[in-house]
Amino acid sequence: METLDRPLTEGGTLVDDQEKPAGGEDEAAESACLRRDDAQPKPEDLVARAIAPVKAEYLRPSEERKGDGRIPAGDGQKSALAPSASVVVVEKKSKRQLKRERQQEQKSARNICPEIAKTGKVEACRFGVSCRFSHDLESFLDQKPEDLPGVCPFLNTAQPCPYGIACRLFGTHKQFVPLKSSDDPPKKHGVELNYLNKDFQRLLWKNRVKYPKADAQLKILGLSGGNFFKAKPEIDLEEHPVVLDGSNDCDDATKGATCHSAARDDEGCPDICSGNEIMEDDSVIDDPRPPKKAKSPIDDNMCSTEVNNGPEEKSSPMECKETQIKPCSGTRVELIPELNGREKKLIDFRGKLYLAPLTTVGNLPFRRVCKGLGADITCGEMAMCTNLLQGQASEWALLRRHQSEDTFGVQICGSYPDTIARTVEIIERECTVDFIDVNMGCPIDVVVNKGAGSSLLTKPMRMKNIVLAACGASDVPLTLKVRTGYFEGRNRIDSLIANIAQWGPCALTVHGRSRQQRYSKLADWDYIYQCASKAPSNLQVLGNGDIFSYLDWNKRNSDCPQLSSCMVARGALIKPWIFTEIKEKRHWDISSGERLGILRDFVNFGLEHWGSDNKGVETTRHFLLEWLSYTHRYVPVGLLEVVPQRINWRPPSYFGRDDLETMMASDSAADWIRISEMLLGKVPAGFTFAPKHKSNAYDRAENG
Template sequence: MSDITAELAVDTNVEGDAKPALLSVQSPAKQFSVYEATSEELIERSMAPIKKEFLCPPPPSRAGKPNDDADIKAPQTGLVQEKKSKRQQKRERREKSTINLCPQIARTEDVNSCQYKEKCRFNHDIEAFKAQKPEDIEGQCPFVASEMKCPYGLSCRFYGTHRDIADGEGNSEMNFFNKETQRLLWKNKMTYIKADAKLKSLGLLGNARKINVAEENNAENTQNGASGTQATEVAVDSAVGSEQLASDMTEDVDIPAPLEADEVRPMKKAKSESEQNSNPGDVGGVDDGMKVEEETEKNGFSTLKAQVEDEDSIKTAETDGSLKLHPREKIKLIDFRDKLYLAPLTTVGNLPFRRLCKVLGADVTCGEMAMCTNLLQGQASEWALLRRHSSEDLFGVQICGSFPDTVSRVVELIDRECTVDFIDINMGCPIDMVVNRSAGSALLNKPSRMKNIVEVSSSIVETPITIKVRTAFFEGKNRIDSLISDIGKWGASAVTIHGRSRQQRYSKSADWDYIYKCTKNASPDLQVIGNGDVYSYLDWNKHKSDSPELSSCMIARGALIKPWIFTEIKEQRHWDITSGERLNIFKDFVRFGLQHWGSDTKGVETTRHFLLEWLSYTFRYIPVGLLDVIPQQINWRPPSYFGRDDLETLMMSESAGDWVRISELLLGKVPEGFMFAPKHKSNAYDRAENG
């Protein structure tokens, strides 16, 4: 730790010396000085009451002028990322150059080991690769440190620390996307017997679905002042368009070539040489050995059923015992009561971050939101969001879709292909792209469709179904309290209520009084989980004591800013964490990231990217020892201040250049021409993870 502190004292970051956090609140016309204000006055203005000895003095150029000028936020400096087209990115990935060494040769260090020989799109010249390979990163290979044989071989950025280790199980991830399942989805040959049988019985397939959608939209548009005839016409057109879009996306197409080894990033255990030779179609150690017929039979349906929809099979499924409506015993399969629940978080809620939160005390984890249409198209990147680590002992996946048929088919598919403890359906996402597709919080305006989605999904699988909602779509028009008594009857095991409307987004504090009201109206069988602004163990205690019926609280932005909040809640204390302890947490994330995304150059830079995305939230944390009043509130903005050491000061900087500097302490120098801009622009304080 002393070495790093010394390095920070003499070195400069990407854009200069480490800068303290800047003032971030506009001052009113009345003169106001943060240096003279009391803690109460600062809190009233949503400013953090920093101890006076840690406040930065006014700039010399402002001497003799009103101090309120110092409250004006200075322009933020950072790194801007140039946007590349997907085609350009794909071309660069596949470009045959000396730096792109064949993965098989990298693992074996044998130029004759690649089965594709001269047809391989990767480089086979080991000496040319070594000449251009970047220097090794300081530290030990994360696989070797875990007593695993590194699957990246020569291409590993920690190659110098490799040693002979016998092949073993090593990888502890699961829910890998089966290649044959992907082929069936690509060719639109997958069948969903249980889902389609239930949809058919409820009149939610084909033309019946179009009529149902038309009636839903008619009711909604009538409430908004549109005539019934116009509403019906618009609804039918919308339904037909959706059907056509689904047909276009799943039409019969040629199967693409096998995925490249570097595209199947999350690793699977490398197969033995004899297994690879028995299946020449294998690439990069991905397990493709099972035939279509064997895989589909294992999942409960034959290839014939996958190719031709058998009416007799549908009729049989309709009377199958697995289609019982809402088996109440399912609710007993999962218990959220008093468990610390890490929310599904867009971009930052990846598997390495969830592993980190498990180490710090989280009980329940949930994968990032996956779009149903993308899953049904067989997109590997979307299926990667369902990946699970063995340390996640209570794990769920979150999906988002617009219609009962889309969602229920995905639910059936996940139940067959993945190992999960629950499936959460997002009905609260506020993102425009999702809402414009009639998904996420748009479903709050269509309660009958909400019912159909939950009813069909919960009746076809034994895996518990949960949903996540907001208070309403429009501000001031709360409606979950009128639906909460029915949600349990639909078949949901639990509901998470985010205490904000879609229109409100994150502009105001969460309405926990409304969450309490909904909790009291819920049926005893339905577990209710509150969500919004939980940032300390005192917040957790208050919500649990104010509403004993509340099963648990979901933690979202609080975990992004300080993932050790789970430790604080379990130990019932405010952890005055040091900069060294925080750096160790970043080191753990980097280690988990390299094991997940890879220890080669691409894996290192992917890990760096997600570390920087996370750092765009963590700079908001204000150390307990610097505050006059504790605990910190999530909406407090700090005045200009510095930390107790150089590293702590660097960690609280809102400059993207300083976040890059932190990443260089852990992952080495950034590549030449490196660019970064946070995806969520989270330094705006009122933006955050998906809803």
């Protein structure tokens, strides 16, 4: 194939971080830029305005386009495959209405008993008339939708299809294909790991699970519940040798440990958002204001500058070997217990293609698709620690792992050291994972308001206690994912790199945006390079943000040799074949048929994961539509004037090279539903869909 790799047109720069005037002048300028007439806009002009420079022969006529580059609502009726601006809106229902619908669904014939569906015999159910499912087999068969195209995903497995007659591919059950050789073991394609044990789930419900490792580590750090309201006992310096570092030593350990002058915010942590500056040696500039009262004893203890006592029991497996006093200022000395002596397995991220943990869309079927296209390392969706500790099955499902994921991690999010440490311990005990990632960069309001995610960037002492507690509670390697800072223009991760390396994680991923920026503007890779250059050799630093082609990947890794690797996030959502492009070092002008084949693989994996019955089919459809809400942003390589496409380019309204490619370019949810019907059959009556995530990546005021 003739190479399509060429640099940007001379003088054409990607002006993404410049603010643009708001109002009518801005819209008029963009309308003029998009107008198709004798004076066709130059590609560099379109690139400067973050508009994809599509070749003129594929652009729609100007009368079909608005100033925003999309055709008006209703014009999609002129062509059956034309993109439209229509949106399918989901009707909001009250909790009472949803409960009533669930009860009606349980009583309907569609909700057939699983045992009867599996065997085809009414007498197979051991609960009889007390069963909460329907036993009307004839009514179920009468109203069952027609079979889907394709074959049952459980066809060649060792066990028969678990859904029996309820399977939407039941017609293929009689077409069992025997294995080629009787000597070969049965092929178990689709083996999944990390299922939640029902007995263990009941223990979580009843709060009867023991956490010996986590509790012992919390005692070491002085964060155990019994010490919140008790005075700190004296330290036995003979049992715990003390190493003094620096010239500002206090007279003795206990005297220095009781002296502190750090101001605290409402969370009981050093106040970094109200004028106090955190120095590299953890000292805090004195503030004349009196310290505020902590909201809770947990917060107060986590940010306390008093001496952290060692474990009371010498036989504890988490007993520290050595304790160091680290002077932070002339009036404050802090005890830091050394981590346990067990060697942790290390994960080598260098040069590996890492698929980022992606909320909603980063499910197991999607990860399998990316794994087949070249991803080396995968990570599950973010799971909330409190939900995992409560035994919520839906949250534990996020930890599920497929056998093809040879290097797999899970991502957790929490607010306090005790919840994260206990979560890490039970994950190590109940699941098979290669690493655990702690999210300290999630910008979602519901997460930040609970003190988790990006909120931790304003609480360095709590960050420290969380990492120390989590590292001590498990032998599984721990990694962190952070943003540059909480507020735009106030980056702070570079000042914490040296400290983070001492806390124990094996890798740190830096997303090149602040929490305030969310996903607007381009990632600050210069700052990521700065963080990587400051990291010690025992801490791998990975960059994250705007990787959308193999050129982006090569540039980021070559510009900073200290960078271990790059994480691919939204780039994989829009075009999951980016991993193939990076490994083969080419721009893949993928056809619409090949893209449909990737979607078909996802559907097959989804039916295998969520089930091939009617409920599983609709669940697969839902997540397929969520994914399609991202894939329509891709502009085929053969249609572009400038290659490669940038992640912040807004595609204008254009025709594809065939009808399917035109439909895939549509930003209309109605067209996404039509694509799903090509793979999963007709949608149920009254079906509606609206994307869960409405990205502001194309926001005009932010993207220039």
